[in-house]
Amino acid sequence: MRKKRSGGGANWMDTYGDMVTLLLCFFVMLYSMSTLDQQKWIALVESFNPVAEAQHSGGVGEDTAAEGLTQQQVDDDIEKLYQSMREYIEEENLSTQISVTKGDGYVFVSFDNTVFFEGNRYTLRDEGKVVLDQIAQCIAEASASVDEIRVLGHTAQEDGVNPNDPTADRFLASNRAAVVTVYLQEKNIVDPARLVSVGYGEWRPVAENDTSEGRAQNRRVELLIAGLNVENGIGDDIAQYYTMRSGESETAGGTEGDAGTSGSLAQAQSGSGGEG
Template structure:
């Protein structure tokens, strides 16, 4: 009886087809990885946003420009914030130097706290009596202040000017309309003077009339009332972290930008 020939199976090389497919896929995978490692920021963000538009909102390019990064460049932000803080400190020192040089320590005071500069101008520096018109003597002071603000304008978030009055008769509130109007007009006229110098973006200039309601001394004496009649200026330095989060914080209010 003749022996049957063993069949070769015809599929002995099938494993090579599978192996070849696998090697091809691996090659494609590594090519893809390589291309992603060298893609620029704009292309990467376009890819990510095609899947999820919100995912690429805070993405930034790495310092070397050789790949995407989902985290902000904290080192760069910190360095820029340090420069802003230094500008505000130098502005404060310049204001203090001006006060001493002009020998106006009794009528102008300045302090700094929490990245903000607080300046208080006595009533006689800018205005006379019940007037809201700037005195001629006020112009050199505001000229000097405007020049200093201009030098630090890029680092300033806001300049808020507040007008204050005194309670004319102890125990008897001022007439509401006159009190609010006078303090508002005084603050507004100071802001107008600075804005017309074109040294800082007008959006950063704010005026407020406080009236008699935030005294710093008693209204029972003429000396105390003289202290309460004043104009205050609050200069806020920029906060880059808050800006990155879309939040702008000022002296009395905060809001989220749209």
């Protein structure tokens, strides 16, 4: 008598059921993707592609910062920024420690080093934080028109004959500029991409180093606040960076006169700046 096979006959049903379940999961996933929030999709793409993030934020060849602004509005904001800083300095009797000047499309602020730091240190003093809080508030009111803020750190040559040790000198200037930059960034007044710190060391003096008064003038921190040039075909400072980095346009690295805001920045740094 032939024996009956046990089990096995329904094995194909198990496989079929697994396949149907997988298909169901697949179509549910497709449906969920079809209704994916646009911002979530953008965030997903940017997490895999940093360049896409720059493009989305206007970093690559897209002047989104100036969208909806006219040059007159930008110029008015820069003028208001200059006036508000002047009023603050006068009201607080800080004219011996802080000076502010205005040029074509920029505001230049120079701080005596004692406003922010002790000698040979780069820890921000509490009194300096109070000053920066007010300066940040002034900038915030014009933030939509700001192209770039450069924080410039300077030291003085202690020996009138021999230069400072270059490592200590450069690091001190750079660290001081970076500390002020970080403090401003934490105030969320502008896009962090528009904040730049630069350490010049002793190499851009505004006075002689053979007197204590001259050295005191050379030890300083400065802010160079440039307004947008909405008519500049290259774009704002962020767009210019990505254009120059990719080499897409020879004009991006042009002369000071034809680079819009970059020309204003170079002009501001070519002279004595905020010491006037």
